[in-house]
Amino acid sequence: MRKQFGLNELREMFLAFFETKGHLRLPSFSLIPQNDPSLLLINSGMAPMKPFFTGEQEPPRHRVCTCQKCIRTGDIENIGKTARHGTYFEMLGNFSFGDYFKKDAIHWAWEFLTSPEWVGLDPNRLYPSVFAGNDTTPADDEAFRIWNEEIGIPAERIFKFGKEDNFWEHGSGPCGPCSEIYYDRGEQWGCGKPGCTVGCDCDRYIEVWNVVFSQFDNDGEGHYTELKQKNIDTGMGLERLACVCQDVASLFDVDTVMNITNKVSEITHAHYGESHKTDVSLRVITDHIRSATFMICDGVLPSNEGRGYVLRRLLRRAARHGKLLGVNDPFLYEVCDTVIHENEGHYPELRERQEYITKVIRTEEENFARTIDGGMKIFSDLLSGHKAKGETVFSGADAFKLYDTYGFPIDLTIEMVAEQGMTVDQKAFQQLMQEQKERARKAREALGDLGWAGVEFGKDVPETEFVGYENTSITGARVVALVVENEQAEELMPGVEGIVVLDRTPFYAEMGGQVADHGTICKSGAQGALFQVNDVQKNKGGKYMHYGKLTEGTLKLGDTVAAQIDVPRRKAIMRAHSATHLLDKALRTVLGDHVHQAGSLVEPDRLRFDFTHFSAMTAEELGQVSALVNAAVLEGYDIRTDVLPIEEAKQRGAIALFGEKYGDTVRVVDMGSGYSVEFCGGTHLDNTAKVGVFHIESEFSVASGVRRIEATTGLKSLEVMNRNQELLFQAAAALKAKPGELREKAEQNMEELRSLRNLVEKFKAKEAAGQADRFLVGGHAVGAVKVITATLPDADAAKLRQMGDTLRDKAPNAVAVLATVNGSKITFLAACGKEAVAKGVKAGDIIKHITAICGGKGGGKPDSAMGGGSDLLKLDDALAAVDDFVAGKLGL
Structure with a gap:
């Protein structure tokens, strides 16, 4: 009886095996393709390594092995309905870039699968296949000979298939025949039809290995020439191999996947095998939460387009199947921990980012719950109306109504309608969508202003006057617009989140890398109100959108209010922003004039500064930069701001930042009468001394030729200094030395330790x-x-x-x-x-x-x-x- 291997054990076994064959083990690449616009998500083991195959990029080694995370969503509607389909899977692969070829690839495949020291499958149950050849490409006689003469497989057990099965190509470029290995799971998995053999669609003969011999170049017109550099691209589904080794029916029965299903069952009280309907929902939830967890970990966020829409669709589909199992509250985020537990051994980044992953999933669940709860009764009524008329097609108009009014994704409507044995008139739906876009475009042209977040304001809503450079609070401001759930409103009720637009404001809106002010908007008197502002955005029409929540009273259109920003927070932001200008100056001084700002983020007493530079900064360079900034702080340079014609500003040597577009007049920030002169629309201190202590926390690469410095100012720097001083005293106490003697004492102890180790080694x-x-x-x-x-x-x-x-x-x-x-x-x-x-x-x-x-x-x-x-x-x-x-x- 063969050994039972867990999925995680098989993954490690495969990678370790190919390490013994001189392969470099690489970690899985991100699910987000890098510099490959042809892919939305990585969907195969070789996809991230295309540059190595084409010769565009030198591989780290000419023998490589990986276990690659993959997502395929082309047949998402079938996920759950069958036990075969899944969106997330792992692809094991060994690759040769101009190194070994067919002989070694075949021998190693056979050794790994059949050797008792490795997987130990019964050789008599394995059947290889090779390319049969056609009019343009010869049969792969070499692979056949290796299987037959060297491995010892009888000719009648080697199957020859055509181009569709045993030749890999994708348009023009490198291509070649492939050889697959099928495993016979036994008659109990077969279809029972006469002549059932390798190639049958039933579950008896399952492909466990596919090695592509990249040996030809296709010119795109059916002409194939031999490649100078021949490559090997092996792909083997980890879950599929686990199915064979664990003798289970499908990927959903594999140990690590079933453990996730068990967690879903614990929450939903629904159990696998109770009914087909229950199994479908459990499979959907299990598959989709696996995919979502890995996608979010790699940086994908739910959105309405691209890979973000794929993620949103997976999460919402899983959440709906939770409702079908009787769970109406968010629950997917609870399953996330099990997904991480089952995979963190090979993917430790999952545990490191667990809090973030969980938060994203829960937020999306809560948002979807509001959407679906509001629209389900309407959907049921519309569906009943169609059924009462004996119709089998759900109208495009009704589908559009669900989308436009209640936020139902069209994919969700299509799936729910299909469960009732009906279809959606998708052509009519798309036509209505196009008409809506056209109406919106014309409306924007008529109104002349499209508000931020899709809210439209007419010309009667004036551009907001920003008075925050001179004022931290104002009275007599007027409410000129209110927005609730992206729709304009006449009033804002207590406890409701919304947007307030004023004719004048002291609140700085997020822009130029500087975060927005926080604070309050108040209405006094018997009908008073208090609106807590937690974000401010400026739209294309110049309206300042104050985001927040009304905590007291009622706020109405036309009300007169007072606006007060959080002054300590503004001061902390100004400290970081002024320090950013000093940092830019210091970097140019130490590194050279090639340094240009490539992005920034200015928060309370914390800054992030991206800049162009060709190499990592040395400790000495960082020390010089820090010293220059702090020297400018101690000098107490006055900070002056002027609004000047752009040409005059340039003559004064002002530096434009981050590719900003400027008008005829610009705001210039001058520190120290020429020490640092830059274009800037942000808020600043009046003297550099108020920055306090500037402290660099880190310096690292964020892109090719772009570095990032993260630093603190003011109170946050003092916190760091106090923490470091406390650690210094603790270390000194542990070594029984004064802080000033710490280095000498540590070196003395290290020398004693080295001597003792040498003595121990001699003994x-x-x-x-x-x-x-x-x-x-x-x-x-x-x-x-x-x-x-x-x-x-x-x-x-x-x-x-x-x-x-x-x-x-x-x-x-x-x-x-x-x-x-x-x-x-x-x-x-x-x-x-x-x-x-x-x-x-x-x-x-x-x-x-x-x-x-x-x-x-x-x-x-x-x-x-x-x-x-x-x-x-x-x-x-x-x-x-x-x-x-x-x-x-x-x-x-």
Whole structure:
């Protein structure tokens, strides 16, 4: 009976196997394609490595192996309905870029799948296929010969298929035949039809391996020429291999995936196998939450277009199936922890970003819950109306109404209608969508202003006058517009979130990298109101959109109000913004005039500054930049702002930032009468001394040729300094030294530690030499070879190697096998002297033999090899087997 391997175990086994074949193990690439506009999401193992195959980019090594995260959503409507379909999967792959070719690729595939040390599948159940050839491309006789003559597969068990099955190409460019390996799962998985064999659509013969031999160049017109650089591209679905190894029906029954389903069952109280309808919902939720977790981890966010729409569609589809199982509250975010637990061993970034992933999922669930709850009754009424008339087509007008009025995605409507045995008139729906876009376009032209977030304002809503440079609070401002849920309103009720537009405001709107002000908008008197502002955006028409929540009273259109910003927060923002200008100046001074701002973020007492530079900054350069900024702070330069004609501003040497577009007049910020002069519309201090302490936290790359510095000012810098000082005192106390003596004391302790380590190593070497002599005395002869077997208590791998090297060097005819036990794991080492190796006794062969006895594996060189095992009860059997193995090699 073959071994049962878990999915995570199989992944590691595959990568470890190809590492033994000289492959470099690469981590999975992001699901978001890099510099490849042809893909929305990575959908195959080779997709991220296209530049290596085409020669556009030099690979890190010419032999590479990966386990690549993949998403495919072309048949999303079938997910859940069958056990075969899934959106997220992992693709195992070994790749050669102009290195090995067919012979090695086939031999290694066979070794990994059939060797008892690896997967150990029954060879008699495996059936390879090769390309049969056609008018333009010859049959792959070479692959057939390797399978037949070298691997030993009878000709009648090697299947020849046409271009559709066994030739890979994608338009013009590199292409070639492929060879697949099918596994016979047994008659119980078959269709029972006469002649059922490899290639049948049933579940009996399942493809577990596909290696593409990239050997031709297709000119796009049907002409194929041999490539100078031939490549290997192997793809093997991890979940599919797990299905075979675990002898389960589908990917949903694989251990790690089923554990996710079990968590969904725990929450929903629905269990797999109860009914087809329940199974469909459980499969949808399980599959989609896997995909969503990995997509969000890689930086995808829900949106209405592109990959963001794919994510939104998956989450909303999963949430709806939760409702079908009776769960009306958000729950997907709870399943997220199980997805992470099952995968964090290979993808540790999942645990690192768990809080973020969970927050994104929960927010999307809550938003969708509001959408679907409001529209389900309307959908039911519309559906009943169609059924009452005996209609089988849900009208495009009704689908559009659900979308336009209640926010129902068209995909959701199509799926719900299909569950009722009906279809949607999608052509009519698309026509209505187009007409709406045309109406909106004409309305924008008539109104002359499209508000931020899609809210339209007429010309009667004036442009907001910003008075925040001179004022932190004003009275007598007038409410000129109110917005609730993207629709203009006459009043704002207590407890409701919305947008307030004023004719005048002291609030700075987010722009130019500076975050918006926070604060309050108040209406006094008996009919008073309090609106808490947490964000401000400026739309194309110059309206300042104050986002927030009305916590007291009622606010009406035309009300007279007072506006007050959060002054301490504004001061903290100004400290960071003024420091950003000083940082820009310092970087140009230290690094050169090639430095240009490439982006920024200014928050309360914290800044992020992106700049063009060709290499990482050295510690010395960072120190110089920090010193220059703090020197400018201590100088107490006056900061002056002027509004000047753009040409005059340029004559004064003002620097334009981040590719901004400027009008005829510009706002110029001058620090120190020419020390730093820049165009800037943000808010600033009146003196650099008020920046406080400037502290650089980090410097790193964000893109090719673009670096980023993150720094703090004011109170946040003081917090950092106080924390560092506290750590300094704690370290000094631990080393029993004064803070000023800390470095000297640490160096002294390190020197003492090095001396002690050297002394310990000398004692270990002396002990090992004495122990080796005792082992040699206790060894016994097997033919002309001296065999030594022993168990070393409390030894690590390094000690085993040291002992093995000593025995091998002392006795050229020695064959030593040493073992140690740590917890539930056995570590073996075999060492063979030169004379023993010359007689055909090799350490690598010994390790493979004895580790298999203990349920493990290993390998290595002829003179030294290591391996492991897990069956402690078989340790003595393994050591006892060394004599017979050596005798067999010597022909005794």
